[in-house]
Amino acid sequence: MTFEGWQLGDKGAPLEPVGELLQDWDYARDLTLRASVQVNFEAAASALEVDADSLVIAAALHVGTGQGNLPRRTSIVAIDRISKSQARVVLEADLDGSQLSSRITGHVHLSLGPGVRGYSALSPSVPGSRLWSTDFDILIEDGGSSRFPVSSLSFQAAFPDSKHPFSPWYLDWRPGDLHSDFSSSVALYVNEDDKEFHERFHTGDRLTVQSVLGGVAFELCSVALSSEDGFEMDTFEEGSVGAVISHWLIQAFGQTLARSAKGELERDPGAFFASMLSAMSEEP
Structure with a gap:
């Protein structure tokens, strides 16, 4: 056949x-x-x-x-x-x-x-x-996870004085305004100095992309949930940073438990991170 x-x-x-x-x-x-x-x-x-x-x-x-x-x-x-x-x-x-x-x-x-x-x-x-x-x-749609800009850079050239020249990727964002537009406020840089990782990411290797998206989701979600101002899921417009974070929390924990995700983060950050990674298995 x-x-x-x-x-x-x-x-x-x-x-x-x-x-x-x-x-x-x-x-x-x-x-x-x-x-x-x-x-x-x-x-x-x-x-x-x-x-x-x-x-x-x-x-x-x-x-x-x-x-x-x-x-x-x-x-x-x-x-x-x-x-x-x-x-x-x-x-x-x-x-x-x-x-x-x-x-x-x-x-x-x-x-x-x-x-x-x-x-x-x-x-x-x-x-x-x-x-x-x-x-x-x-x-066909993913709550913004693949819509933010992704750029390839030589980290040693672009960030010569940083402490992360050998990191495979770097997320550039400012956590101060979760109401800002996600696509213009969040950018992912992939280190082209790491030839093997760079190739795997850009050819869509499933585990490589999942690990990056899981790390990105964990970074944004954990910072938002730890904010002194609190994080209210229902207060963000579609396409905003906060709306994408809400989407990821629901993807990882479900509609009901997502609202108590801060407790999960504080009790067991390792399990919280693993849940983010697992949720990104649903992403490209």
Whole structure:
């Protein structure tokens, strides 16, 4: 069997291979999702111990959307039939941008169709039996975590008198005004002197990016929660530094426990940091 990959893009435009983040997405953008599967029927029939002429496979494309590991909405958006005479199918669906939120998950399921003739007691015979599946998960909006500027610098050249010339990254921000615009108030610098780390970060290595975002989230959240002025989650406008911090706290602790996150930080800062890192596994 050959899976030809996931493709996603604006409706009516050329599609591109799916990555980890869909850049510049907004609710006015309708998307098209495509997945192609080809089955070697002789090989499949031999592996399943069934008659190739009677083998029919149902192919279904499921799409989910919503924040978190479990999408709030999942639906079957395309169905096709694979048989010996039609061994390749293209599953394609248009996605209404107004109905999407936070992320898109896609799943292709191949299951047994009716009427298959088996050669042994172990041959699958129940229609709907799962034969194969694959999936993807792409972030389409992220509460600002990837929208702030990221720049590559030689730290030894840019910060010659600092105490952090060998740090792999540095976050430039001022904690005084959490109501300021996040994208213009927070900047991440990646040290291009560290060739290996620099390459891993900019090629999107999952663990490298997760560790950086987790560190960034911990820095901002811990400073905000420790402020003498206190931190009130419901007082910030969308897109502000405080709103992004609130998003990260909810991502890490849930809507209810996020409001008592300061206590977690004071009781067990190590667990607080680990929770930030874990939450960033949901980020690109």
